[in-house]
Structure formats: structure tokens, C-alpha cells
Amino acid sequence: MKGWKKLLAASLMCAALVGTSQADAAYSLNEEVRHPTPALMQASQIGVLSYKNPSMKFANNKDAIVVLSFGTTYKETRAKTIDATAKAIADAHKGVKVVTAFTSHIVIDHIIENEGKSDYKTPEETLDDLKRQGYTRIALVSLDVIPGMEYNYAVGVFHNYKEQFKAMSLGTSLMYWQGQEDQPDDVLETMSAMDFGKYKKGTAIMVMAHGTPAPSNAYYSVMQAKLKALGRKDVHIYTVEGWPRLEDWIPKLKAHKVQKIVLMPLMMVAGDHASNDMAGDEEDSHRKILEAEGFQVETVLKGIGENKKIRQLYVERANDAWDALMGD
Secondary structure, three states, rough: OOOOOOOOHHHHHHHHHHHHEEEEEOOOOOOOOOOOOOOHHHOOEEEOOEEOHHOOOOOOOOOOEEEOOOOOHHHHHHHHHHHHHHHHHHHOOOOOOOEEEEOHHHHHHHHHHHHHHOOOOOHHHHHHHHOOOOOOEEEEEEOOOOOOOHHHHHHHHHHHHHHOOOOEOOOOOOOOOOOHHHHOOOHHHHHHHOOOOOOOOOOEEEEEEOOOOOOOHHHHHHHHHHHHOOOOOOOOEEEOOOOOHHHHHHHHHHHHHOOOOEEEEOOOOHHHHHHHHHHHOOOHHHHHHHHOOOOOEEOOOHHHHHHHHHHHHHHHHHHHHHHHOOOO
């Protein structure tokens, strides 16, 4: 637990008016700001978010945890990663209803089309169902790796639905804090938990992340810096849809006389990106591109959700959201 009771001073000042609090924050407004505007308040909201609805103060407590994931159409890896992580969260919260929601409408439709039905709904549909069933306190848990555009979706869901329940909280992504302002170092913690393996000299481990057009793409540079601090100069982060790209690394790999490359995903699941973009047989797959450049290539098709240590970190993020939900 990261100490969710560390509240923003300004939030405390406004809590009686708007029913909001900010858990696990790293920023406090200057005490000379006596009457912060709603825009200033929202700008200062970081970390685990929580909301207590003053109009439902005396409503009965009926609690649920909603695990938010982009989802995947790959059934086998879904069971090993997303479902396994949700189960680990449920095991840590016995007696609490835990339901998984997929943020990708396309994935949900694909599952229905190819599997006959879907056990997953969108976050909005899931919250509507829980409200009809009488649930009043909801902890939202994100399975996002970084606070990118998908995590922004989770933040939007939180703000759009928080006033419909007695209380709601939203946990952080797997990597959020970077050790700043006396906060934990989620990035270093995650890099330490990753199973990169050990290989002989002349081998580079290329870790494929998703990438994002959002400014949070900078997290990948932070990951690289943390890997260097851990002494893993043989591990390099690249992205499918962000920066750096695989092509940015190829000249550097050749300059360091790398002979073999191990490709692995830095994604919850080993789904379409891992199976096709990274390890596929098409000429533009990462494996094929590297082989054409003269490298020997090995692919590891395992999502990070298969890593028990990573699942435990997600449980800790869920615990933070739960603690914020339970707080006064």
C-alpha cells in the first residue's frame, strides 16, 4: 500500500463542497491558494483517484472491483494473462465481486463472433449493470502498462460515472510513479520483476512495447534508464506505434556487433502485436526484418501477465484502489 491517506491539501479544503479526495498524490497546491478553481483542482489530480458522493452518504455499502483491460481476441493468452491477473486480484479480496471489462469494443465483438458469446462488456456497460444490481462502491483497477491513452479512457470512465455511486476509486497503471516527490519507483520495480533471461555475450534482448501518441510515450525512455541502472545494458525497449521504433535500434545493434536478438513483448498479452507484428512470417514482421539484416532471431511469445511477479504488482495496484475506496 502506498499511503493513500496522503491527501492534497486543497482537496481536503474542497471535500465538503464537491465530495472529492485525491489519494497517493505527489503534488500539493501552494497553501496560499485559498480558493482553487475546479480547473486548478482537476489539474492537480494525480495518482489514485477517489470520490465520495455526499448525496449518497447514507446508502448501503455493496462493493465491487472492476478490472479494466484493452482485451485480446487470443483466447489462450487471455486465460494466462488477463483472466489470471483478475483471479489474483479476486483472491486478494475474498467475498468481493470482481468483474473484468474490456475497453476495446472491436475485441468484444470479435469474441462474440468467434466464440459464440463474450464474458466481457465495456466499462460503461459493466458499471450500468452493477448499478442496476445495487452496487454502491466501485474500485476501478487498470491493467494498462503505462498511463497512456487507454489509461485516459479509464480516467474518463471514472469521472463520467463517479457521481452515480456512493464511492468510486481508480488505481494507477502498472508503471505510474518514477520515484519522484518521495513516491515509489514503479518503473524500476516493474523492470526488476521482468523475466528477461540471461544470454551469452553478443545477444541483445529487444522488448516490444506498444507505444502511444500521448506524451506518456516518454515512459519508454525512463524504462531504458532504469534498465541501465539495473545493469541490463543488453535489454532495449522499442515500440510498435511510438518511439523508439525497431529501425532506430538496428544501426546501434550492428555497431555493438550483436549477433543474436531475442524478441519479447512488454504487453499484458501475447496477442496480435506479438504473434504477427513481432514474430510473424510476413516480410515486414520484426523477426523477418532483423533476419534480413543478418541477425539470428529468437522470439518469446509470453505476455507479461504470465509473470507471477508482474501479476502481484497489479494486485498491489488493486489494493491501492481498494484502500482509497474504503477510506473516509
